[in-house]
Amino acid sequence: MITGIICGIIAGFAAFKLTNREGKGCLIDLILGILGGAVGGWLFGLLGIQTVSWVGEMVSAIIGAVLVLWLFNKLTN
Numbered sequence: 001m002i003t004g005i006i007c008g009i010i011a012g013f014a015a016f017k018l019t020n021r022e023g024k025g026c027l028i029d030l031i032l033g034i035l036g037g038a039v040g041g042w043l044f045g046l047l048g049i050q051t052v053s054w055v056g057e058m059v060s061a062i063i064g065a066v067l068v069l070w071l072f073n074k075l076t077n
Helices: 002-018 026-046 054-076
Strands: none
Touching: 002 026, 002 054, 026 054
């Protein structure tokens, strides 16, 4: 669980950088990154993609965080 939270925080930071800094602040982006990590893992599970290593976990977390951050920005603008 701690690893998932750490991956989510890193994913939130990466998503913040990848979305051209369209976030709502560092803390919000990190929290959304944690949520995005869960969303990414859920989406990968739906697609039948298994993440075996921490690299796979990071990829799924970053993809989920970018999606959550994008959706958050669309809903708040």
